[in-house]
Amino acid sequence: MKRSDRLYALIAILKDGRLYRAQDLAIRLSVSLRTIYRDMETLASSGIPVEGERGVGYTARAAITLPPLNLTKTELEALHIGLAAVGSSMEGDLRNAAETLSAKIDAVLPVDNHNVTKSFGFAVYPFADAAQGFRHLTPLRKAIRSRQKLRLSFSNGQQSDVHPLKIDYWGRVWTCIVWNERQEEFNSLRVDQIEAVSILPSLFVDEPGKRLKDYIATQ
Structure with missing residues (x-):
């Protein structure tokens, strides 16, 4: 055995x-x-x-053992948003439970360690840090579906006009893969470091070299 x-x-x-x-x-x-x-x-x-x-x-001791679950990325996102809310607003047993449950989920998630280390490291950030980006997830996801160009503003005063392509999840950190129009290159941006998301009055189309599959091919 x-x-x-x-x-x-x-x-x-x-x-x-x-x-x-x-x-x-x-x-x-x-x-x-x-x-x-x-x-x-x-x-x-x-x-x-x-x-x-x-x-x-x-x-x-009496404990609840759940059967194996197959979660979608959206379901996983919702679960971690709830855990982050508990972890950042509660004290004592509930906060500790949110932290240990999140650690258990992180431990069993499939992770491409090579790419994670190469880009920004496997993230185990405090709940408060991750919570900064929660408000941007919905507009980012809508823009990805509708191919809407966005202007992203960051805490350092910089702005980027981008084509949002994909939201990825690592530990408790979300990143957004974008095509940066000014830099003319792909960027992997941490969502929690975005200060504001503004919709630009134009859509983007799939162009060779600027598509998600082109980004994937470079990794």
Whole structure:
């Protein structure tokens, strides 16, 4: 049995709340006692509510185990907006829960580590930082769908006229892939660093060298 399968099996056994001796678990899973001890330490360190000690036994506090979920990017975006709101406005247990839940989601998201490191690094920013860009997500997404040109203003006073192409999500940070008309190149912009989004009175069309697929081809 693979280690990951064994850990899931242990969770399934312990979640009924009963006390299990390590020796009985070792026999049941056909592994050594030392392996069970290591697995319990792994489960506890990963946030599974396991309680117990060697020589006494182990149990799991009541917890909700969700089945695997397939989320769209929009659903994931909505989930993190909610977590960010709780994390930035609450204190105590709710804030801690928002942080640990967000960390669990980040840990299982598929990430292209090569591209992330090359561009801006895998982001684990405070909730307050990420919240700065939430208000821009809706107009950016509408502009992408309608091919609307935008003028983006930044906190440093700079402005860019862009063709918005795609919104990407990394950890708790959203970026927008754009074609920058003035620089005549693609940019990956952090949404939380945008101060204002203004709609320009024109649309853009797909032009060779300025399309999303052209950006993807350069990566």
